[in-house]
Each structure stands twice: as C-alpha cells, then as structure tokens.
Amino acid sequence: MTARIIMKLDVIGREPAGDGTIRLIFKHPWRDTLPEWTPGAHVDVRLPDGKIRQYSLIGDPRRKDVYVVAVKQETDGRGGSRWIHDALTPGTQAHVTAPRNNFPLTAHNGRTVLIAGGIGVTPLLSMARALAERHADFVLHYCSRTEHAPLLDELRAICGEKLHLHTSGGSRFDAAAVLGQQDPSSAQVYCCGPDRLTASVRAATEGWNPDAVHFEIFQPTLDENFKAEPFDVTIASSGQTIRIPADRSALDVLRENGFILPSSCELGVCGSCECGYRDGIVIHRDSVLKLSARQDRMMLCVSRARVSVTVDL
Ligand code: FES
Known part of the structure; x- marks a missing residue:
C-alpha cells in the first residue's frame, strides 16, 4: 500500500x-x-x-x-x-x-473500442489521443443527450472519422450491434458512463475474456440491501487477530489498532486502500478491482470477509 x-x-x-x-x-x-x-x-x-x-x-x-x-x-x-x-x-x-490509474490502456495489436456516455468521456479522451498518435486501430462511440456534448470539439480534432456521436435525437448507440462486429479474440473495450450504458456493454461482451473489457466507475455501486456481518482480520506479519464489527469497515478498525493505511474515496471506487489477502473468503464490494485481482487483493474500505481473512500487513 x-x-x-x-x-x-x-x-x-x-x-x-x-x-x-x-x-x-x-x-x-x-x-x-x-x-x-x-x-x-x-x-x-x-x-x-x-x-x-x-x-x-x-x-x-x-x-x-x-x-x-x-x-x-x-x-x-x-x-x-x-x-x-x-x-x-x-x-x-x-x-x-497525485494521479492514479485504475483504467490503463493495455498494449495490444487489435482494435480498441472506446465507449463513453456523457462526461464519462474524460478518461477516454486521453486514451484516444494516445491511440491516434500511434496510428492505432481504434474507434470512439460517444453517447450524449444532445449535439453539444462535453469536449466535443477536442474529440473531433483528435479522432476525426473515428468518432461516432450518438444522440437521443440521432443515431442511438446499440451495444450489441457495435460489439457484435468486433473480434473478441483481438479487440479491447474501454467503457465509462452511466449504469445503463455499462450494463449494455457488459451484456454485449458476455463470454468475452474479462481482461479484454474494461470499465471505469466513479460512482459507488454498493448494494443497499447488503447485510454486513462481523468478521476477523488476522495480520499476516504478526498473527494478531482483530474483530471487525458489522457496522465498521476493516479500514477504520485497523487504523484504530495503529495501522497507518492510505485511503481516499472510502467508497470502493478509487483503489487507494487496496491490500493483499490470503486464507479467507472475501466479499468484494468495490467497483475498482479486476476479476483476476480479486483472488488475492481486496479494498479495506468496503469489502468484508466471510468469518475471517488474513491480510498482508
Ligand atoms: S479508499 Fe477508495 S477504494 Fe478504498
């Protein structure tokens, strides 16, 4: 950390x-x-x-x-x-x-499909600039309520014909149609926007390799009906076990016990409080860790464990 x-x-x-x-x-x-x-x-x-x-x-x-x-x-x-x-x-x-990147561009030889909704276009703008500069094969689908979408002039200058603007009154974005034309074995998809857009992209890429489909989430997507239970955290370096009550986060209780831990959003979206773990079943409640990272990494601000977990502290 x-x-x-x-x-x-x-x-x-x-x-x-x-x-x-x-x-x-x-x-x-x-x-x-x-x-x-x-x-x-x-x-x-x-x-x-x-x-x-x-x-x-x-x-x-x-x-x-x-x-x-x-x-x-x-x-x-x-x-x-x-x-x-x-x-x-x-x-x-x-x-x-200082900047943090939870949504990096992966180097690859196939097509990159960027999909944005409204102000969710911001992380994709810098990606589009980098892809355009290296003459990469990419396309940006930008969904907006109106023709006056944020940053449109800059995006037009960067992307040229690779920019496809979808507006409520014009050509609507159809995730299944757009992504159905891509080759899942070589394309990489990056999406940032409202829940409805990300849900449609998730549905259209079901069956793709999860490492080829990337989402940037800025709003927490915590399940309001989640019922937290107490659990134990064991500190790998010392063997000390600390009880986390149902109404407190592991981050809070560990800090109270003298651990100096970074955090920022405390909502599971920024990645600051990421910590390694072993020997436990973690209930991941964040919106930032990739599936492949969830085997041994957790976000202490929102994620919990069934009964107990050992953390790399
Ligand atoms: S503090 Fe942001 S994910 Fe935990």
Whole structure:
C-alpha cells in the first residue's frame, strides 16, 4: 500500500467545455513538474467537507507542468461539482492528489473500442489521443443527450472519422450491434458512463475474456440491501487477530489498532486502500478491482470477509 501525495495546486485556467462542463487547469505554485500519469488516470480533488471527487486527466501527459480536468455541473449530483463550479476560478487553490490509474490502456495489436456516455468521456479522451498518435486501430462511440456534448470539439480534432456521436435525437448507440462486429479474440473495450450504458456493454461482451473489457466507475455501486456481518482480520506479519464489527469497515478498525493505511474515496471506487489477502473468503464490494485481482487483493474500505481473512500487513 502506498499513500498518495496530496498537493495544494493553483487554478491557472478555466474555460467552458460544452454542456455545462468546465475545463480546469491546475499548476503547482512553485514546482515545474507534477507527478507523471498515463492515459486513463485520474486525480482526486478534495472538497471543503473532506470528501473527494475523482476527475480523469484530459491533458497531454507529455506536458509535465499542468493537470487538466473537465467537470460537469451535475444538478442532481452530490454537490461536489457545484462547489467546484462556484469556487474554483483562476487564482484559487485546491487540494489535488497525485494521479492514479485504475483504467490503463493495455498494449495490444487489435482494435480498441472506446465507449463513453456523457462526461464519462474524460478518461477516454486521453486514451484516444494516445491511440491516434500511434496510428492505432481504434474507434470512439460517444453517447450524449444532445449535439453539444462535453469536449466535443477536442474529440473531433483528435479522432476525426473515428468518432461516432450518438444522440437521443440521432443515431442511438446499440451495444450489441457495435460489439457484435468486433473480434473478441483481438479487440479491447474501454467503457465509462452511466449504469445503463455499462450494463449494455457488459451484456454485449458476455463470454468475452474479462481482461479484454474494461470499465471505469466513479460512482459507488454498493448494494443497499447488503447485510454486513462481523468478521476477523488476522495480520499476516504478526498473527494478531482483530474483530471487525458489522457496522465498521476493516479500514477504520485497523487504523484504530495503529495501522497507518492510505485511503481516499472510502467508497470502493478509487483503489487507494487496496491490500493483499490470503486464507479467507472475501466479499468484494468495490467497483475498482479486476476479476483476476480479486483472488488475492481486496479494498479495506468496503469489502468484508466471510468469518475471517488474513491480510498482508
Ligand atoms: S479508499 Fe477508495 S477504494 Fe478504498
């Protein structure tokens, strides 16, 4: 586990990016370079109440001095985007973490299919730029309610004819039709957008190798009917066993017992609290770990165990 650096960055630019979205540019007050990142990476922006919101980096990773994000004002959201729209203007500062990439592009020789819904296009923008620069075989399907979708001008400039815009009043996105034309043995699919879109992509790729289909989730998808039970955590290095009550997270109780553990979202979406485990049946409740990683990794903020688990601490 590694803690993420948190930096106080200056807002040095802000401009409209379509459909109630702003593009924000952050720079360190005195350093010329910021921690590096790769397409698909996000940063966490801390709100005044201590909560965080994750935003994908949409700039050019070769430009080391700034981070660029796009923030859509969500009228029915949890208030974070409203604060950012109201408060972050040039000359102000925000606490921003070093980037983390839970949604990296996999190197491969086949076609890459990017599928975005609304502001979910942000992680795919930097991927599209990287794929276009290396003249890779890719296509971007972008679903939007209107023709004025966020970041559309930039996407058109990057993708050209590889961009397919699907709007409510125009050509609708049909996941089964689009993905039915791909070769599952060579294509890689990356999807970010609302639940309905990701569900349709999951359904259309059922039977594909799970490592060929990638999702970026920014909202927790926790089952509200889940009934938590207490369980025991054994510390691999010492053999100490710690009881986790039904109403507490392993992350909280381990911290209370002196373990210094990183976290950020505490909702199972950012990947900060990932920990190795062995000897136990884990109930995975996060939205970030890949299936193949769930055999021996867990998110301490939301995941639990049946009866007991031994963690690599
Ligand atoms: S703190 Fe974000 S996944 Fe656990």
